[in-house]
Amino acid sequence: MFAEAIESILSEQCTPAHVRAIERGTTPQALATAIADAGFLELMAPEDAGGGGASWRGLFDVVVLCGAYAVPLPLAQTIAARTLVAQPDQLPPGFITFAPSLARSSNGSLYAAHVPFARVSSHVIADGGTHLLVFPTADAERVPSGIHGDPMESLRWRVGSGEQLASPVASQQFAALGALLHAALLAGAMKRAFDLTMRYANERVQFGKSIGKFQAIQHQMSVMAEHVAASRIAAEAAFASGSPMPNPVACAVAKARTSEAAQLVASIAHGVHGAIGVTEEYDLQLYTRRLHAWRIAHGSESYWNRQLGRMFVDSAEATTVDFVRSLLEAPTA
Amino acid sequence: MPDLLDNLQLARLPRAAENFRREVKEFLADHLPHAPAEVRSRSWMAFDAEFSRKLAARGWVGVTLPKRYGGADLDSFSRFVLVEELLAVGAPVGAHWIADRQSGPLILKFGSDAQKDDYLPRICRGEIFFCIGMSEPNAGSDLASVGTRAVRKENGWRLKGQKIWTTNGHKCDYTIALVRTSGAPTDRQKGLSQFIVDLRLPGITIRPIVDLAGDAHFSEMFFNDVELPDDALVGSEGDGWKQVNAELAFERSGPERLYSSIVLLDRWLQFLRETGTAQDKLEHIGRFATHLATLRQMSISVTSKLAAGESPVVEAALVKDIGTEFEQMVPAVIEAALGADPSQPCPDDLVRAAGYVSQVAPSFSLRGGTREILRGMIARGLGLR
Numbered sequence: 001m002f003a004e005a006i007e008s009i010l011s012e013q014c015t016p017a018h019v020r021a022i023e024r025g026t027t028p029q030a031l032a033t034a035i036a037d038a039g040f041l042e043l044m045a046p047e048d049a050g051g052g053g054a055s056w057r058g059l060f061d062v063v064v065l066c067g068a069y070a071v072p073l074p075l076a077q078t079i080a081a082r083t084l085v086a087q088p089d090q091l092p093p094g095f096i097t098f099a100p101s102l103a104r105s106s107n108g109s110l111y112a113a114h115v116p117f118a119r120v121s122s123h124v125i126a127d128g129g130t131h132l133l134v135f136p137t138a139d140a141e142r143v144p145s146g147i148h149g150d151p152m153e154s155l156r157w158r159v160g161s162g163e164q165l166a167s168p169v170a171s172q173q174f175a176a177l178g179a180l181l182h183a184a185l186l187a188g189a190m191k192r193a194f195d196l197t198m199r200y201a202n203e204r205v206q207f208g209k210s211i212g213k214f215q216a217i218q219h220q221m222s223v224m225a226e227h228v229a230a231s232r233i234a235a236e237a238a239f240a241s242g243s244p245m246p247n248p249v250a251c252a253v254a255k256a257r258t259s260e261a262a263q264l265v266a267s268i269a270h271g272v273h274g275a276i277g278v279t280e281e282y283d284l285q286l287y288t289r290r291l292h293a294w295r296i297a298h299g300s301e302s303y304w305n306r307q308l309g310r311m312f313v314d315s316a317e318a319t320t321v322d323f324v325r326s327l328l329e330a331p332t333a
Numbered sequence: 334m335p336d337l338l339d340n341l342q343l344a345r346l347p348r349a350a351e352n353f354r355r356e357v358k359e360f361l362a363d364h365l366p367h368a369p370a371e372v373r374s375r376s377w378m379a380f381d382a383e384f385s386r387k388l389a390a391r392g393w394v395g396v397t398l399p400k401r402y403g404g405a406d407l408d409s410f411s412r413f414v415l416v417e418e419l420l421a422v423g424a425p426v427g428a429h430w431i432a433d434r435q436s437g438p439l440i441l442k443f444g445s446d447a448q449k450d451d452y453l454p455r456i457c458r459g460e461i462f463f464c465i466g467m468s469e470p471n472a473g474s475d476l477a478s479v480g481t482r483a484v485r486k487e488n489g490w491r492l493k494g495q496k497i498w499t500t501n502g503h504k505c506d507y508t509i510a511l512v513r514t515s516g517a518p519t520d521r522q523k524g525l526s527q528f529i530v531d532l533r534l535p536g537i538t539i540r541p542i543v544d545l546a547g548d549a550h551f552s553e554m555f556f557n558d559v560e561l562p563d564d565a566l567v568g569s570e571g572d573g574w575k576q577v578n579a580e581l582a583f584e585r586s587g588p589e590r591l592y593s594s595i596v597l598l599d600r601w602l603q604f605l606r607e608t609g610t611a612q613d614k615l616e617h618i619g620r621f622a623t624h625l626a627t628l629r630q631m632s633i634s635v636t637s638k639l640a641a642g643e644s645p646v647v648e649a650a651l652v653k654d655i656g657t658e659f660e661q662m663v664p665a666v667i668e669a670a671l672g673a674d675p676s677q678p679c680p681d682d683l684v685r686a687a688g689y690v691s692q693v694a695p696s697f698s699l700r701g702g703t704r705e706i707l708r709g710m711i712a713r714g715l716g717l718r
Contacts, residue, residue: 309615
């Protein structure tokens with residue numbers, strides 16, 4: 001139900017034209033206000049604190065939409081941030097993104113490299129080791145990613161910056177959460193890239209018939225469908241894997257699986273589209289550029305598979321199947 | 334058109350099925366024959382009547398069949414768990430495999446009361462074993478072009494033709510053969526019917542075919558004017574194609590399309606743990622876990638549709654295609670790893686297991702429908718054909 005309500009806003013105020021405009025530097029204020037005024041930033045805040053009390057599984061549908069609409073704001077992070085604190089009013093107003101890492105330099109300044117959505121965020125939450133820290137982006141020395149259209153930035157704050165966030169969430173859980181949100185963003189963007197490619201394969205005529213009638217294209221579409229389906233179910237399983245927070249191990253599986261698929265799905269989508277797919281005017285690029293950015297964000301499949309590999313080797317489970325069963329299963333109630 | 338991709342929703346194994354898992358593990362702890370990894374890797378290709386009868390005595394052959402026929406009346410989820418646990422350790426389940434998975438359910442669904450009373454209790458007791466009678470020399474991927482023919486006679490049928498690639502055909506008691514009962518091969522899916530053929534009848538010759546791994550796991554069978562009784566016909570005359578497709582949804586989606594290389598993977602991990610040499614293999618190992626965890630959820634999703642009485646033929650094709658890709662990736666990676674440093678030899682039994690699985694791995698995406706056929710089915714399901 002939350003998803004339907006959010007989609008009705010996105011379908012009007014987050015069209016490809018809006019996304020392009022915001023990427024070119026137009027302020028996202030109208031979209032941000034529409035979402036905030038409808039109360040969606042408080043989706044995960046407890047109901048007794050005026051929030052929506054949504055479940056993680058409920059949030060999954062919303063984050064998939066954020067991917068499918070290429071929402072150019074850290075909406076998923078801002079909603080999920082409510083689960084990091086006991087009271088939602090501990091968080092600053094506005095849009096909040098998560099830093100994949102935070103390093104302290106010898107002079108004491110704090111450096112967050114390659115922070116997704118930083119350009120359109122008012123604050124960044126980062127893992128300071130012992131505590132989560134929240135930083136205003138306005139106070140940072142900011143270096144844009146330099147990647148066309150990508151709002152990622154690297155940020156440096158002077159000594160003593162950052163407010164401690166009273167949070168019960170451990171480092172490992174915070175890292176997994178950033179990855180999990182991007183897994184669902186990837187799942188949503190992949191489904192949209194798939195839908196565009198299906199439509200194109202049915203419409204585009206060569207040799208007197210739609211190219212989707214050619215077996216070579218059909219088999220590529222089938223492979224794409226398999227990876228889109230695998231990605232969705234891996235991400236969905238992780239969102240449904242635990243409470244109060246999703247199981248970090250399931251988050252690792254979700255990010256690894258979706259990240260691996262992202263590259264393949266983007267590649268097939270462009271291959272089927274031909275030259276029109278790599279133009280600015282055609283919408284596919286809105287999604288495939290994000291597939292590549294989000295594949296890396298908060299750890300690619302290389303990172304998360306290595307973490308899982310270590311767990312697997314150290315596991316005391318009797319068989320591979322026993323270990324694998326433990327990864328995505330929801331904890332028994 | 335309903336969106337194929339929306340049909341694969343997250344599903345969970347119910348509590349009862351998970352509780353059942355413990356019983357299966359206890360049984361296997363007592364009864365799994367000790368065997369090296371290369372033997373256990375044969376799992377559902379391995380014909381071990383004695384093991385199948387032990388399972389049957391425990392009530393676990395024909396597990397989804399009703400109790401009145403001696404079945405366990407378990408749902409598809411519990412069958413998933415049973416099969417998963419058996420394959421996880423490479424139990425030799427080939428003897429009863431086909432009857433449990435598809436012949437029994439087919440007879441239950443389409444058979445007459447007399448056929449059910451005759452065959453199902455014997456299947457459940459592990460007394461009779463079935464094989465699949467689909468492929469022919471000129472009807473592989475193009476299954477509808479089968480040329481074996483049954484002609485109606487007084488009080489029965491006369492069967493003439495040939496089947497091939499029949500797993501364990503030379504060791505089984507019955508096959509369910511898809512044959513033409515009217516028209517010509519050009520009539521395609523029309524005019525096909527299914528028969529339960531007693532493989533001991535006069536006029537039947539079965540020859541094992543030795544495969545590249547040295548096993549005679551499959552066979553060819555010749556029907557030379559075999560006289561079949563009237564009640565050999567199962568289901569309705571002319572409905573063979575429809576019935577076969579119902580069978581294929583059971584055949585394609587189960588854990589056996591994910592776990593064919595699992596014993597090898599277990600053995601390799603054991604070696605890496607014992608020698609402390611996993612460090613530079615962690616990404617591969619984790620990737621296996623990531624893929625398998627996801628595939629398992631996809632397979633459970635299809636199982637939930639079977640449990641709901643649906644026939645998820647396209648979804649099953651999708652899971653089988655991507656599942657067998659994983660099954661083939663495992664030996665491909667392990668083979669490279671085993672030869673990564675000639676100065677560090679690996680244990681003989683691990684090398685043998687890798688050798689066997691690498692040799693037979695091409696068949697993972699052939700048996701039960703080739704990769705190309707499955708991708709064509711998925712494309713049709715997507716609305717492209």
